[in-house]
Amino acid sequence: xxxxxxxxxxxxxxxxxxxxxxxxxxxxxxxxxxxxxxxxxxxxxxxxxxxxxxxxxxxxxxxxxxxxxxxxxxxxxxxxxxxxxxxxxxxxxxxxxxxxxxxxxxxxxxxxxxxxxxxxxxxxxxxxxxxxxxxxxxxxxxxxxxxxxxxxxxxxxxxxxxxxxxxxxxxxxxxxxxxxxxxxxxxxxxxxxxxxxxxxxxxxxxxxxxxxxxxxxxxxxxxxxxxxxxxxxxxxxxxxxxxxxxxxxxxxxxxxxxxxxxxxxxxxxxxxxxxxxxxxxxxxxxxxxxxxxxxxxxxxxxxxxxxxxxxxxxxxxxxx
Amino acid sequence: xxxxxxxxxxxxxxxxxxxxxxxxxxxxxxxxxxxxxxxxxxxxxxxxxxxxxxxxxxxxxxxxxxxxxxxxxxxxxxxxxxxxxxxxxxxxxxxxxxxxxxxxxxxxxxxxxxxxxxxxxxxxxxxxxxxxxxxxxxxxxxxxxxxxxxxxxxxxxxxxxxxxxxxxxxxxxxxxxxxxxxxxxxxxxxxxxxxxxxxxxxxxxxxxxxxxxxxxxxxxxxxxxxxxxxxxxxxxxxxxxxxxxxxxxxxxxxxxxxxxxxxxxxxxxxxxxxxxxxxxxxxxxxxxxxxxxxxxxxxxxxxxxxxxxxxxxxxxxxxx
Numbered sequence: 001x002x003x004x005x006x007x008x009x010x011x012x013x014x015x016x017x018x019x020x021x022x023x024x025x026x027x028x029x030x031x032x033x034x035x036x037x038x039x040x041x042x043x044x045x046x047x048x049x050x051x052x053x054x055x056x057x058x059x060x061x062x063x064x065x066x067x068x069x070x071x072x073x074x075x076x077x078x079x080x081x082x083x084x085x086x087x088x089x090x091x092x093x094x095x096x097x098x099x100x101x102x103x104x105x106x107x108x109x110x111x112x113x114x115x116x117x118x119x120x121x122x123x124x125x126x127x128x129x130x131x132x133x134x135x136x137x138x139x140x141x142x143x144x145x146x147x148x149x150x151x152x153x154x155x156x157x158x159x160x161x162x163x164x165x166x167x168x169x170x171x172x173x174x175x176x177x178x179x180x181x182x183x184x185x186x187x188x189x190x191x192x193x194x195x196x197x198x199x200x201x202x203x204x205x206x207x208x209x210x211x212x213x214x215x216x217x218x219x220x221x222x223x224x225x226x227x228x229x230x231x232x233x234x235x236x237x238x239x240x241x242x243x244x245x246x247x248x249x250x251x252x253x254x255x256x257x258x259x260x261x262x263x264x265x266x267x268x269x270x271x272x273x274x275x276x277x278x279x280x281x282x283x284x285x286x287x288x289x290x291x292x293x294x295x296x297x298x299x300x301x302x303x304x305x306x307x308x309x310x311x312x313x314x315x316x317x318x319x320x
Numbered sequence: 321x322x323x324x325x326x327x328x329x330x331x332x333x334x335x336x337x338x339x340x341x342x343x344x345x346x347x348x349x350x351x352x353x354x355x356x357x358x359x360x361x362x363x364x365x366x367x368x369x370x371x372x373x374x375x376x377x378x379x380x381x382x383x384x385x386x387x388x389x390x391x392x393x394x395x396x397x398x399x400x401x402x403x404x405x406x407x408x409x410x411x412x413x414x415x416x417x418x419x420x421x422x423x424x425x426x427x428x429x430x431x432x433x434x435x436x437x438x439x440x441x442x443x444x445x446x447x448x449x450x451x452x453x454x455x456x457x458x459x460x461x462x463x464x465x466x467x468x469x470x471x472x473x474x475x476x477x478x479x480x481x482x483x484x485x486x487x488x489x490x491x492x493x494x495x496x497x498x499x500x501x502x503x504x505x506x507x508x509x510x511x512x513x514x515x516x517x518x519x520x521x522x523x524x525x526x527x528x529x530x531x532x533x534x535x536x537x538x539x540x541x542x543x544x545x546x547x548x549x550x551x552x553x554x555x556x557x558x559x560x561x562x563x564x565x566x567x568x569x570x571x572x573x574x575x576x577x578x579x580x581x582x583x584x585x586x587x588x589x590x591x592x593x594x595x596x597x598x599x600x601x602x603x604x605x606x607x608x609x610x611x612x613x614x615x616x617x618x619x620x621x622x623x624x625x626x627x628x629x630x631x632x633x634x635x636x637x638x639x640x
Binding site for chain 1 (some may be wrong): 326341394403443450451465466468470472473474475476477478479480481483484486489496497498500501556565568569572573575577605606607608611612
């Protein structure tokens, strides 16, 4: 009997990862190719499906492809398009039209954070939950909001951009063109900027006085904090305060059971999770106090978006 | 043939309004009694159902009661309870258990802003919309969030408390015990507080220099602004700026088609709506710009909560 599998594709700025996933989240194939966004998007899908064909022949499994799920930056769930993603050079891409030339199976598309949320719901820390939020803390801050067991897409398919809510109206310049967005504080580059701000403010000794902005990363701030570096510790406290305050706002909108943190900065673990929870509680409206968990993702970082992209198709099938 | 009608009940701090409503929002009866929350809640329902019986005999319509929908402060949709509302003295009320003694029909319960949102969806400005937010600007700031045609209740039934998101972490004392909540700025008392703050900051001539805080209301600020009072004009600008900024945050969460303003302060009309829209656009993440309408409620203020409470039952029936 042939196994039903979904092709999950995670399109990133540098690499595109893809895998064959069954309904339980088991991988039957996992591979990647360079995205090469200086070439037209057709080129990526050409190379991807060629490699996919090669690999499926090799694994020699009798399977039935039930659909193709894709996670990509600035992806629109309704229109099945990718629209002017900042780290890809493609502009407006009608993904469905391209894939139709290769496959007749159903296609679903959403942004990477939404895909990660579905991945957590089916295979990760949100199993069994109907209301939760996934926050990805990487180069930016992405978010996927699940209400009553479904992703919130909103009127235009772009809902869930908590990273671009306002913290300080005249705050840090954001890549999006606005000022003071949450992701300029709570993200891997955000905590680096905080280290510089704190070095400018305090006279504490710190290893970061000897390093240029381009020479350190979020992991080094985590390590320094664990070694007791005062600036690194204060940077985590500041990040947690801002993030906790804005997560309290997010709770006031959709009242989730849990908020799941994912991605580079979330790897700091309790160093970030414990103070973020404490600050969130401080800013929560009383009816929500002591109800909302903050937990770390249970998905493998490299594979979560592929699992989530595949879950897009499984979710649509299971809803019917 | 008997008509199918719903009893809609809006429990307020002073009065409780109730009405018989058909699926199209037509009223067959509308009345009110004092809430008297110094008496036990059983007393209110006793008096209400007694009066309801009397009135239905008088109107002499052959109807079939299909359900009872209730809007009340701090109402929990899942548990059918009212939980420690600030302006009622009841504490924790198991509403369903009380009503069961009188009626066997289905009961639905939610807070007044959520009820108003359903009212707008079925009978008002949100007809035909699947994603929108209703903001009530009265003594406080309430909100009802609709995603994909359903109210967002969240994990605990209390979702949609945008009035208690944080504007300034060390800002104005809020009735909820926190500081700097949106409703301390954008509400009828909020704009009054803003007038005082502006009088303390500027030297402009203003009629409000001759009035104590207790002697003016939001309507007088509207009138003064229309007459060109500099402080009143600045008060609307400040209120619109804060509200616009936080509505941009709300859009980033659920990406609504429209935000509908309702209640006392919304009666200022374009004086509030136009600058709120302008400021919201300024703070919106680029993908949402020029997509989200800000409009005024189309429901009669006195009856909207009753219509919305009745819509709770109609909505549950129509979903099945």
